[in-house]
Amino acid sequence: MKRLSDAVGTIVKVGAKVTRFKVGERVTSHLYSKWIDGAPAPNEPDFCFGAPLPGGLAEYMIIHEESAVLAPETLNDEEASTLPIAALTAWYSLVTYGNLQPGETVVIQGTGGVSIFGIQIAHALGARVIVTTSSDEKGQRARELGADEIINYVKTPDWAKEVQRLTNGKGADQLLEVVGGEGLNDSVEATKVTGQIAVIGFLAGQSTHLDLMRVIFKQTKIQGIAVGNRTAFEEMNKAFDRYTIKPVIDTVYSFEQAVEAYKHLGRGAFGKIVIKIS
Ligand SMILES: NC(=O)c1ccc[n+]([C@@H]2O[C@H](COP(=O)([O-])OP(=O)(O)OC[C@H]3O[C@@H](n4cnc5c(N)ncnc54)[C@H](OP(=O)(O)O)[C@@H]3O)[C@@H](O)[C@H]2O)c1
Numbered sequence: 429m430k431r432l433s434d435a436v437g438t439i440v441k442v443g444a445k446v447t448r449f450k451v452g453e454r455v456t457s458h459l460y461s462k463w464i465d466g467a468p469a470p471n472e473p474d475f476c477f478g479a480p481l482p483g484g485l486a487e488y489m490i491i492h493e494e495s496a497v498l499a500p501e502t503l504n505d506e507e508a509s510t511l512p513i514a515a516l517t518a519w520y521s522l523v524t525y526g527n528l529q530p531g532e533t534v535v536i537q538g539t540g541g542v543s544i545f546g547i548q549i550a551h552a553l554g555a556r557v558i559v560t561t562s563s564d565e566k567g568q569r570a571r572e573l574g575a576d577e578i579i580n581y582v583k584t585p586d587w588a589k590e591v592q593r594l595t596n597g598k599g600a601d602q603l604l605e606v607v608g609g610e611g612l613n614d615s616v617e618a619t620k621v622t623g624q625i626a627v628i629g630f631l632a633g634q635s636t637h638l639d640l641m642r643v644i645f646k647q648t649k650i651q652g653i654a655v656g657n658r659t660a661f662e663e664m665n666k667a668f669d670r671y672t673i674k675p676v677i678d679t680v681y682s683f684e685q686a687v688e689a690y691k692h693l694g695r696g697a698f699g700k701i702v703i704k705i706s
């Protein structure tokens with residue numbers, strides 16, 4: 429059983445020297461529990477909640493004050509619990525690295541957990557959002573969350589060409605790459621000269637044969653992403669309050685139904701799966 433990295437809770441007790449929080453405040457976990465700001469240290473993965481550190485599938489967590497982040501006021505517990513990985517990954521890509529500006533165009537691959545947050549954040553910040561998906565029905569739901577254009581990548585395998593068409597041959601300013609594999613070449617084609625590809629996932633394969641000539645000519649920025657630091661998390665939470673961004677939740681399970689929740693995750697969902705501990 430995995431031990432869950434994403435968690436929210438209300439503080440019931442603080443240590444004598446704690447200054448960041450007080451009893452009664454609501455905080456979330458921060459995956460890279462020691463990565464506060466700037467570039468990550470080489471050993472950040474050694475201090476991740478859920479693995480190898482204990483995670484949030486528990487009634488109580490004992491965590492260092494530096495590893496907790498104040499939850500957005502406008503979100504309930506279920507909503508706030510979804511933020512630490514998927515939302516921060518999208519934010520860190522688009523805003524911290526990408527410095528997303530209103531009017532820019534963003535391509536979001538698929539409608540998975542990271543991608544849905546990507547749609548919501550990019551839309552809230554005034555970007556034009558193009559989503560690729562295998563399902564017209566999910567495409568419609570993506571539209572309701574702020575997507576401007578939908579490309580069904582099953583019906584339109586050359587989706588990069590379609591992105592070029594939709595952007596009058598310029599290409600997108602940014603792209604969230606969750607697919608990886610050989611498709612990275614399509615992402616280079618779909619982004620503009622000096623565009624940013626945030627390499628987040630590799631659902632289609634962990635390695636790729638990349639046409640370096642295209643990357644060189646287009647001066648593409650290929651940016652690896654590992655979730656994000658705490659400073660970015662805190663900035664993101666303020667933005668969720670400011671723009672009233674509401675995380676999409678597919679289903680809330682009880683603690684007793686935790687195994688069902690994992691099975692649901694395995695089947696796929698539209699939005700996050702939450703386990704609520706009463
Ligand atoms: N680097 C990081 O910090 C970081 C953080 C979080 C997650 N990740 C990784 O990022 C990836 C996505 O995570 P997630 O939680 O969002 O996954 P998820 O919820 O399982 O996303 C699955 C979705 O990906 C889409 N997809 C699959 N193949 C596609 C293709 N060829 N083209 C376009 N979309 C495709 C599908 O969307 P449709 O159903 O709409 O077609 C599918 O529903 C995973 O590999 C995960 O491990 C990395």
